[in-house]
Amino acid sequence: MIYPIQTGTVRVKQFQLTGAKNNLSRLYQLLLTKRWGEWMPIYSWLIESEGQLILVDMGETARIYEEGYLPSGGPYHKAVQTKIKKEEEIPTQLKTLGYKPEDICTVILTHLHGDHIGGLEYFQNAHIYVSHAEYEVATSKKGPKAGYFKKNWPDWFAPQLIQYDDRAEGRFRQSYRLPDHENIIIVPTPGHSVGHQSVIYREGGSSYFIGGDLTYNLDTLKAEIPNVLMFNQDAQDSVRKALDYVRSHSCVFLSSHDWSAPNMLKANGE
Numbered sequence: 567m568i569y570p571i572q573t574g575t576v577r578v579k580q581f582q583l584t585g586a587k588n589n590l591s592r593l594y595q596l597l598l599t600k601r602w603g604e605w606m607p608i609y610s611w612l613i614e615s616e617g618q619l620i621l622v623d624m625g626e627t628a629r630i631y632e633e634g635y636l637p638s639g640g641p642y643h644k645a646v647q648t649k650i651k652k653e654e655e656i657p658t659q660l661k662t663l664g665y666k667p668e669d670i671c672t673v674i675l676t677h678l679h680g681d682h683i684g685g686l687e688y689f690q691n692a693h694i695y696v697s698h699a700e701y702e703v704a705t706s707k708k709g710p711k712a713g714y715f716k717k718n719w720p721d722w723f724a725p726q727l728i729q730y731d732d733r734a735e736g737r738f739r740q741s742y743r744l745p746d747h748e749n750i751i752i753v754p755t756p757g758h759s760v761g762h763q764s765v766i767y768r769e770g771g772s773s774y775f776i777g778g779d780l781t782y783n784l785d786t787l788k789a790e791i792p793n794v795l796m797f798n799q800d801a802q803d804s805v806r807k808a809l810d811y812v813r814s815h816s817c818v819f820l821s822s823h824d825w826s827a828p829n830m831l832k833a834n835g836e
């Protein structure tokens with residue numbers, strides 16, 4: 567089984583959903599206009615597999631309203647806005663499904679942006695996976711400028727860093743298979759962030775492609791519009807590989823910010 571868990575909403579500039587002619591146009595729309603897109607959900611995904619609970623991403627935190635948690639100025643607030651109430655954080659959402667954070671044994675993080683690791687403080691006992699490349703950049707000097715705020719992480723956070731092996735999965739030349747869960751495959755989908763990764767989950771006759779922030783929704787996937795601020799060839803390649811995989815394996819495509827994702831799950835019998 568796989569369940570969507572919504573923790574608040576987010577919006578970005580419209581061009582991130584529709585694409586743009588070139589980087590100059592992107593920069594103009596990012597910094598000088600207020601052309602925001604619609605508010606979108608922030609989803610994490612709870613997978614029940616082999617009697618274990620596996621979480622993909624951790625959603626947003628209401629700590630964003632604490633002074634100093636997010637940068638006070640600069641381009642950050644021109645690029646992204648998020649809203650969440652304390653009671654929308656992940657522990658409350660898990661409770662409605664009958665679980666508590668301690669029940670989660672494994673967490674796979676698509677990447678380390680704030681709206682995907684907001685619930686970090688609740689998962690000290692879980693085995694947490696992040697790609698090696700993502701952790702490197704997030705903990706480097708460049709981190710804060712690239713939208714990573716290590717100062718907000720708990721001291722104990724020392725995730726297992728994934729090194730992919732050469733087992734191909736569709737057009738993805740490398741992958742990582744979760745120990746004891748052959749039906750959960752992690753593939754590198756860099757672009758939105760340097761070490762962004764996606765999760766493929768198989769159950770019965772169904773396949774799910776959990777794309778994180780690879781692209782915003784099924785329509786932008788089909789239009790091959792990656793979720794990026796500036797044009798990025800890696801992101802373009804990742805979206806094409808994902809689209810090819812989703813089509814050839816008839817996957818349900820689950821983006822972190824797609825309102826229609828829960829309906830796609832329901833239509834698939836979840």
Ligand SMILES: [Zn+2]
Pocket residue numbers: 677679758779
């Ligand atoms: Zn992101």
